[in-house]
Amino acid sequence: MGSNIKDIKKDINKLASKVVKSDCRAKNKAVAKIKTESRRIIQSKYNIKAKDVSKTIKIKRASYSNPESSMTFKSHATPIIAPMLKTTKIMSGSRKKRGAYREQKIKVHIKKGSLKNLSGGRYKPFLMRVGGSKLIVARRVSEKRYSTSQVRTVPVAKMADNKDVSKHILKIGSETYDKEFKRLMELSNV
Known part of the structure; x- marks a missing residue:
């Protein structure tokens, strides 16, 4: 046993x-x-x-x-990359004026199958080239001259x-x- x-x-x-x-x-x-x-x-x-x-x-x-x-x-949020972007340019002001500037409306594909418009807020986002070839979406942080930050997506x-x-x-x-x-x-x- x-x-x-x-x-x-x-x-x-x-x-x-x-x-x-x-x-x-x-x-x-x-x-x-x-x-x-x-x-x-x-x-x-x-x-x-x-x-x-x-x-x-x-x-x-x-x-x-x-x-x-x-x-x-x-x-941490990832930056918006070029494949996410879909931008459209719209004429602002009168067409008769010379050099009427174009305003960019930036739309982003964060979630597949839907577009999000980024052009709201106090400081409007804009496209900026960094390092010669890299295209990023930036936005002013304040009214100072070089105060910009990169716009990021959902974490x-x-x-x-x-x-x-x-x-x-x-x-x-x-x-x-x-x-x-x-x-x-x-x-x-x-």
């Missing part, structure tokens, strides 16, 4: 270490999959580069000593907070964790 109990304890210890290892590995796989899927779904809904999304995502991997894993988004963290995006991300994460945990528990040498 005593040797039976020792064998059972040995089996329980092996099973416990196998569960911890499987849990840790499954969490890490799920977090990696969530990062990839969140980048994909954010790009499908918003007009943003993959590298801009990836830069804002930070992953904390699980370890055997600390079995918690997480994914966080750094909340990636807010894009991921969209109800459809977060629901899809959580669904993918739980499915991946369940499938990977079952697979690892069936293996004999984890």
Whole structure:
């Protein structure tokens, strides 16, 4: 009877270490999959580069000593880039005047399938070339001569907070964790 109990304890210890290892590995796989899927779904809904999304995502991997894993988004807004822009120029003033200046109306594709007009506010945005070729959207901050700042889009963290995006991300994460945990528990040498 005593040797039976020792064998059972040995089996329980092996099973416990196998569960911890499987849990840790499954969490890490799920977090990696969530990062990839969140980048994909954010790009499908918003007009943003993959590298801009990836830069804002930070992953904390699980370890055997600390079995918690997480994914966080750094909340900083990305600048408006050239593919997002759609500008129209409208004549202002009388046509008879020489050199009547043209006012720019800047529209932006932040969310795919919709346009946002940026020409509101006290200081109107304008297009500006930086470094010879890079085109940015800038806006005056005050009435001083060189006080401009770059106009930015919605932060990636807010894009991921969209109800459809977060629901899809959580669904993918739980499915991946369940499938990977079952697979690892069936293996004999984890």
